[in-house]
Amino acid sequence: MVIEGHALIDVELAGYVSGAPLGTAPIVVIVGGITASPFPFGDADTAAEAWWPALAAPDLIDLATQTVLAPCWPGNGSTWRGFDEGTLPPLSALGLADLIASWLDGIGATTPVTYIGASLGGLVGVALAVRHPARVARLVAISAGLRPDGWGTATRHLQRELVRDGQRTGDVVTGMVRARQLGMLTYRGRDELDTRFGALLPELSQPPVAEYLEHHGQRFAARFPVRTFLLLSEAIDRCRFASDHKAVRAELARVTAEVLVIGVPGDLLFPFALQHELYRELQAAGATASLWKLDSEFGHDAFLADQDALAALLRDSGFFAAGAPARRPQFEGLGRKPLREIRIGMIGCGTVGKGVLELLDRQRDALAERYAVRFRVTRLAVRDLDKPRGPHATDLPRTSRALDLVADPDVDVIVEVAGGAEVEPALRAALAAGKPVVTANKALLANKLAALGLLAQRTGTPLLCEAAAAAALPIIRHLSHRADEVDSMMAIVNGTCNYVITRLEQDELPLDRAIAFAQSLGLAEADPSADIDGHDAAAKLSILAYRAFGVWIPPGELPVRGIGELWPADCDLAEAMGFRIRLIAHATRLERALSAGVEPVLLPDWHLLASVEEEYNAVYMKTATSGDLSLFGKGAGALPTATAILGDLIDLAQDNSVQWPEPQTIEIVPAAARRHYVRVSAEPHPGLSRRVDSIVRRAGLTVQNRAARGEPLVTHHGFLISPSDDATIIAVIDQLRELGRVEQTLWLGVAE
Numbered sequence: 001m002v003i004e005g006h007a008l009i010d011v012e013l014a015g016y017v018s019g020a021p022l023g024t025a026p027i028v029v030i031v032g033g034i035t036a037s038p039f040p041f042g043d044a045d046t047a048a049e050a051w052w053p054a055l056a057a058p059d060l061i062d063l064a065t066q067t068v069l070a071p072c073w074p075g076n077g078s079t080w081r082g083f084d085e086g087t088l089p090p091l092s093a094l095g096l097a098d099l100i101a102s103w104l105d106g107i108g109a110t111t112p113v114t115y116i117g118a119s120l121g122g123l124v125g126v127a128l129a130v131r132h133p134a135r136v137a138r139l140v141a142i143s144a145g146l147r148p149d150g151w152g153t154a155t156r157h158l159q160r161e162l163v164r165d166g167q168r169t170g171d172v173v174t175g176m177v178r179a180r181q182l183g184m185l186t187y188r189g190r191d192e193l194d195t196r197f198g199a200l201l202p203e204l205s206q207p208p209v210a211e212y213l214e215h216h217g218q219r220f221a222a223r224f225p226v227r228t229f230l231l232l233s234e235a236i237d238r239c240r241f242a243s244d245h246k247a248v249r250a251e252l253a254r255v256t257a258e259v260l261v262i263g264v265p266g267d268l269l270f271p272f273a274l275q276h277e278l279y280r281e282l283q284a285a286g287a288t289a290s291l292w293k294l295d296s297e298f299g300h301d302a303f304l305a306d307q308d309a310l311a312a313l314l315r316d317s318g319f320f321a322a323g324a325p326a327r328r329p330q331f332e333g334l335g336r337k338p339l340r341e342i343r344i345g346m347i348g349c350g351t352v353g354k355g356v357l358e359l360l361d362r363q364r365d366a367l368a369e370r371y372a373v374r375f376r377v378t379r380l381a382v383r384d385l386d387k388p389r390g391p392h393a394t395d396l397p398r399t400s401r402a403l404d405l406v407a408d409p410d411v412d413v414i415v416e417v418a419g420g421a422e423v424e425p426a427l428r429a430a431l432a433a434g435k436p437v438v439t440a441n442k443a444l445l446a447n448k449l450a451a452l453g454l455l456a457q458r459t460g461t462p463l464l465c466e467a468a469a470a471a472a473l474p475i476i477r478h479l480s481h482r483a484d485e486v487d488s489m490m491a492i493v494n495g496t497c498n499y500v501i502t503r504l505e506q507d508e509l510p511l512d513r514a515i516a517f518a519q520s521l522g523l524a525e526a527d528p529s530a531d532i533d534g535h536d537a538a539a540k541l542s543i544l545a546y547r548a549f550g551v552w553i554p555p556g557e558l559p560v561r562g563i564g565e566l567w568p569a570d571c572d573l574a575e576a577m578g579f580r581i582r583l584i585a586h587a588t589r590l591e592r593a594l595s596a597g598v599e600p601v602l603l604p605d606w607h608l609l610a611s612v613e614e615e616y617n618a619v620y621m622k623t624a625t626s627g628d629l630s631l632f633g634k635g636a637g638a639l640p641t642a643t644a645i646l647g648d649l650i651d652l653a654q655d656n657s658v659q660w661p662e663p664q665t666i667e668i669v670p671a672a673a674r675r676h677y678v679r680v681s682a683e684p685h686p687g688l689s690r691r692v693d694s695i696v697r698r699a700g701l702t703v704q705n706r707a708a709r710g711e712p713l714v715t716h717h718g719f720l721i722s723p724s725d726d727a728t729i730i731a732v733i734d735q736l737r738e739l740g741r742v743e744q745t746l747w748l749g750v751a752e
Helices: 093-106 120-131 150-169 172-187 190-197 209-223 226-237 245-252 272-284 299-305 307-317 351-362 364-371 403-407 421-432 442-459 475-480 495-507 511-520 535-549 568-576 638-653 688-698 726-736
Strands: 015-019 027-031 067-071 113-118 136-142 258-263 288-293 340-347 373-381 413-416 437-439 486-492 579-589 593-604 616-623 627-634 667-669 674-682 703-710 715-724 742-750
Touching: 027 093, 027 120, 067 093, 093 120, 093 226, 113 120, 120 136, 120 226, 150 172, 150 226, 172 209, 172 226, 172 299, 190 209, 190 299, 245 272, 258 272, 258 307, 272 288, 288 307, 299 307, 340 351, 340 403, 340 638, 351 364, 351 373, 351 638, 364 373, 364 638, 373 403, 373 638, 403 421, 413 421, 413 638, 421 437, 421 442, 437 442, 437 638, 442 535, 475 535, 475 627, 486 535, 495 511, 495 568, 495 579, 495 616, 535 579, 535 593, 568 579, 568 674, 568 703, 568 715, 674 688, 674 726, 688 703, 688 715, 688 726, 715 726, 726 742
Parallel strands: 027 067, 027 113, 113 136, 136 258, 258 288, 340 373, 340 413, 413 437, 593 667, 593 742
Antiparallel strands: 015 067, 486 579, 486 616, 579 593, 616 627, 674 715, 674 742, 703 715
């Protein structure tokens, strides 16, 4: 037999069969790495241990309906004359693939097989699909690629030198032990070694990892033939499908199998980039291929050490599903992604928390299909452990300590919907521990975002808070990924106030009745003062300004006015003069300062924000190069807020989160000169308008427009005053209050 130009004499190729008798069922060929035995599922006759038991399952490799073939490596079941002496032929993984093809011929396995290979076995599988395409119908290549990389080649070279040194000195066992020990440091993940073995403590005579390495080294030396190791190790490093990139692609064009490529991000020997290269080149050559990622701390040997996760991935891929077509449409882009599970520890389970649970349940299948992710709430932290939390929370474990979620290994991300300042220690602990945080807590963020953002930046941990700004509006996401500078921003970010103003406009309800109506619909809190007084909008503006301008403004430093002084008459008077009133959070970039605040203002009735009614929110921005941009949507309610939280979780699952910049310090200056609306409510008398005009003229201003609304006992006069600073108009108001029969006055700014 001639293999890669080398004549092999008296060749004996061996292997084992299990499951359904050969010739009666579909064939699955299983080939492992250098050290894998030909008994992936064990063997009672030889007492061989199973090294891949998790894959023997009715929905994966079913021994009742499939025939499993496992070939033996040369020197470990297969052989040829002279194998145990003299110089070994320099075979590559392509030559090993030729030997497997000859073995299949020899035992009469003529139908195309499903080939599953890991490490060297995966590399040989790719070679078999290239060199003998009619042999392979489907291929699973795990922790393999088209070629070795420099790190793996160097490691294997040192391993072989250790063995050869043992051969020269007559101590082959020690050489094999040391080679295996070196291999274990590269086969397994750094995270796993660090977690299991830690540091060399004073009371220890040797590192904790030493016993682990010694066990594996002795076991390897006792069970594995030296020459087999040398042959197989070199076979990996000698594997080259062609001399140049164009020729490699031409070789891959011969592949007719459907290929599933699986890689481990922490793999040192066959890095994930090699699996991506294999997938990409197969796609470019016209093969049907998909790339899947096995997230594991176990590195290269994850297919053995984390095989339950591998089995779950294979199930999610549908590769072994009953009735699956032999060929699937060619995937585009990165191909199908593995279904990733992210486990959530949720702090709080009130109105918003129940909305999150409902939305996760409702969107479960859609999220899996669109983003290949499944979110699962594994534990709740709530104040009252006995309080009913809705049907979706019935079976969830609960704790009254939010910090318990941070320490829980079954929690990957913290979602905080409880609100209040008392959750700050838990959020800080999560960020410090590298556990991502998704929060809707605008009150906490408004006062602590600079510190929390800096902590998140320094630990490289995502901190996401879309739900804390404008509920369903993805404004934080937009500002985080913007490619343009924001010059100014005007926003309606309090749905309660906007709903109340709408009732004043459309139903002429007095303020207290409009608030009560909002409370009856669940749009206002029992104590609505944070909304009505503008403090809620100020907290949100603080967060938005951080993202838009990189400036940290604590809400207490912002000028804030609420809607508590508004009457239905103000809405009528404003409309009569071509305006509508809205509570606006605004910020404008100046040369070396920022003008920002929260206040009810008059907007021209053609303005985009003037048409925003009910509990809806909107953000309107002017940018340096993109012009005007706007976002509109619901700014209150359990499900709109839950939607924002879910959006943050999706960003997290796609590694799409953005760090918070170190906050700048900047001067906050008053608003520039602008026009003002002035309302004077007084007993009816004919000289009032003339007296107002006189006071306005003495201040150096003019009345540009006016309107009036009469009621049985009072007349409301509205005036539009020419531009001035706020201090000037306040002085005018002070004088107007001194006029006889005046009951109330009000001034508001006008946004142009």
